[in-house]
Amino acid sequence: MEDNTIFNQRLEVALSKKTEWYNSTDLLELVEAYRLIYTCVKNINEFLVKKDVINPDPYKLDRRISDIAPLDASPFQDQEASNVLGTRFSEYEMMLDFICTYFRFSIENLSSSKIKTLLDINKTFDWNNLSPNNTHCNTRALAVAIGHAKINSSAVLISTLGDNLEKCKKNVLYISKKLVEINDFNKELYKGRIRKEVIEHPDFDKTNAYSSPEAEAAEIKRLYSKVTGKKALSSDAVTEIVNEDQGVNAIVLRDKLLAKLGIQQKEVERTTKGPDPKFMLMQTVLLFGAISPIIDAMFTKIKDNFDLLFADRKGFGAKLKKLFKNIFGIKDKPKVCSIPVTDTKTGNKSIVKIQVQDFLEDLSKKSKIYNGLGIKGPEYAKIESAEETAILSFINKQISENQTLFTTINSLDEYFKSNVEILLRPKVKGLKIDLSSYRNAIIAVNKKRGEYLSYKEEQEQYQKLGITK
Numbered sequence: 001m002e003d004n005t006i007f008n009q010r011l012e013v014a015l016s017k018k019t020e021w022y023n024s025t026d027l028l029e030l031v032e033a034y035r036l037i038y039t040c041v042k043n044i045n046e047f048l049v050k051k052d053v054i055n056p057d058p059y060k061l062d063r064r065i066s067d068i069a070p071l072d073a074s075p076f077q078d079q080e081a082s083n084v085l086g087t088r089f090s091e092y093e094m095m096l097d098f099i100c101t102y103f104r105f106s107i108e109n110l111s112s113s114k115i116k117t118l119l120d121i122n123k124t125f126d127w128n129n130l131s132p133n134n135t136h137c138n139t140r141a142l143a144v145a146i147g148h149a150k151i152n153s154s155a156v157l158i159s160t161l162g163d164n165l166e167k168c169k170k171n172v173l174y175i176s177k178k179l180v181e182i183n184d185f186n187k188e189l190y191k192g193r194i195r196k197e198v199i200e201h202p203d204f205d206k207t208n209a210y211s212s213p214e215a216e217a218a219e220i221k222r223l224y225s226k227v228t229g230k231k232a233l234s235s236d237a238v239t240e241i242v243n244e245d246q247g248v249n250a251i252v253l254r255d256k257l258l259a260k261l262g263i264q265q266k267e268v269e270r271t272t273k274g275p276d277p278k279f280m281l282m283q284t285v286l287l288f289g290a291i292s293p294i295i296d297a298m299f300t301k302i303k304d305n306f307d308l309l310f311a312d313r314k315g316f317g318a319k320l321k322k323l324f325k326n327i328f329g330i331k332d333k334p335k336v337c338s339i340p341v342t343d344t345k346t347g348n349k350s351i352v353k354i355q356v357q358d359f360l361e362d363l364s365k366k367s368k369i370y371n372g373l374g375i376k377g378p379e380y381a382k383i384e385s386a387e388e389t390a391i392l393s394f395i396n397k398q399i400s401e402n403q404t405l406f407t408t409i410n411s412l413d414e415y416f417k418s419n420v421e422i423l424l425r426p427k428v429k430g431l432k433i434d435l436s437s438y439r440n441a442i443i444a445v446n447k448k449r450g451e452y453l454s455y456k457e458e459q460e461q462y463q464k465l466g467i468t469k
Contacts, residue, residue: 004210004245007254008195014261015192018185019107021263024275027105028283030178033171035286038096039374040164042293044146045089047161051149055082057090061433065098070120075137085141092124093293100290101444107182107189115183122176127169167375188261191237198223199241213246275455281391284448285383288398289374291441294434295367298409299360301429305416306356308424310335337419341411352408366401395449402442410435 048054057063071091076084099118103109126139132147134140146165150158198204198220209219217238224233244253335356342349372379383391413431420428 004206005200007244008200010258011192011261012196014258015189017263018261019189022182022185023106026178027107030175031100031105032283032286033175033178034096035100035289036375037168037171037175038093038100039289039292039371040167041089041093041096043164043371043375044161044168045093046296047157048089048145048149049086051153053082053145053148054086054089057087059087060090060094063091063094065094068095068099068103068114068117068121070117071095071124073124073136073138076141078141081141081144085138085145088124088138089142092121095121097290097293101440107185110179110182110186112183112186115179115186119176119179122172122179125168127165127172130165130169164375185261187237188257190234191241194220194224194237194241198227201227203227210246213242216242216245277452277456278388278391280448280452280455281388281395282380282384284395284445284452285373285380285391286376287441287445287448288370290444291402291438292367292370292374294438294441295363295370298431298434298438299363299367301431301434302363302409302412303360305412305420305428306335306360308420308427309337309416310356311421311424337415339408339411339415341407343407352411354408354412366405392449392452395445399442399446399449402438402445406435406438406442409438 045054049056072088099121124138125142126134126136130139130143130146132140132143134143146161150161153161199206199209201223203226204223205219209216220238220241221233225231244250244257247253336353337356338351338353340349341352369379371377373383383394386394409431413435416428417425417430
């Protein structure tokens with residue numbers, strides 16, 4: 001009986017430490033894997049749309065996701081593939097974006113039902129068997145589309161596509177394996193709660209319970225609903241508890257369980273010494289990858305709106321002027337517009353001159369860099385090789401630039417709506433939804449940077465006090 005009490009105490013400590021490790025370390029890596037898949041899926045989607053093998057989702061901007069849910073995998077006709085796959089692949093991309101941005105990754109939030117849903121989402125496309133012969137309709141259609149897209153594509157594009165596909169395959173397998181592992185851990189937490197709340201309860205008759213395995217099972221069932229207020233009780237969990245307490249190989253089962261809940265040495269080093277500051281910074285750098293698709297979406301709209309803003313006049317004078325330019329080879333002057341910008345922090349107003357071509361090129365360049373960071377490309381490796389101070393400077397610079405860019409694009413949105421020729425204004429593409437996503441992405445990066453700065457400040461205070469932590 002005394003041995004059982006000691007085991008329960010050791011088990012409680014092990015479960016607590018393992019929960020802390022998952023929440024502080026391992027689940028961060030799970031989020032990173034999701035972010036990488038999201039970036040790769042976004043790249044694949046853009047590639048397939050540009051190659052005209054799938055049609056872009058016409059309702060993408062109107063879709064709203066409020067919670068994780070399995071995606072459509074119902075059969076469809078081959079002739080519908082371009083439209084159906086375009087919509088479903090877009091929905092898959094948006095669901096991954098929601099998971100990366102809004103889903104809370106913690107042991108407390110990863111219930112068995114949510115894990116099942118996440119596993120179902122992983123099965124939307126079978127990355128491990130991407131074949132035109134796959135019986136899964138979504139996967140089969142995607143494989144066919146990729147095959148068509150590769151035709152007449154450059155070796156570089158095909159190589160990049162292959163890299164994105166391989167990363168999806170690798171990370172979906174990792175995520176699925178990790179989710180199954182966490183679900184198994186949830187079962188041990190459930191058993192641990194039964195031990196703590198029922199077996200260690202004052203009304204639990206240990207003398208009678210430990211007289212035989214059947215008696216212990218009966219005593220747990222007798223007290224369970226009374227103590228927990230819950231009617232459902234897992235018979236499998238009760239059987240495992242009884243076997244660990246009184247089974248013929250109880251000692252072996254206990255040792256095996258404690259070993260399974262143990263944390264490997266490299267994991268212990270990270271948790272005992274606290275988070276690795278550089279790791280925290282690189283987690284912040286990865287978040288810039290989520291900004292890339294947002295900038296891409298805004299780029300297309302802004303470019304179209306600039307075309308409307310500088311649309312050729314239809315009058316005779318404008319046509320004659322254009323004719324003379326063509327005859328004498330006179331190039332058009334660079335397109336420039338001056339827009340009123342209000343600083344969101346200070347409220348100060350100023351006029352900002354925008355060189356259209358330079359502005360669009362800077363947007364495109366920034367998106368490509370962030371995409372490289374999101375998929376851990378050469379850009380990510382270069383930053384990772386730098387010192388902490390240099391990485392932090394990069395992050396600070398990017399946050400500042402994005403905050404300024406947000407203000408500028410927000411002002412451009414209003415400028416387009418007011419200055420495009422009246423007859424063309426119905427064609428102006430609004431940017432409010434994209435700007436909302438952009439703001440949230442910047443906030444997410446800023447929040448992650450704040451966590452790093454708070455941790456560094458805490459460590460400095462400990463050093464001043466002579467405390468090693």
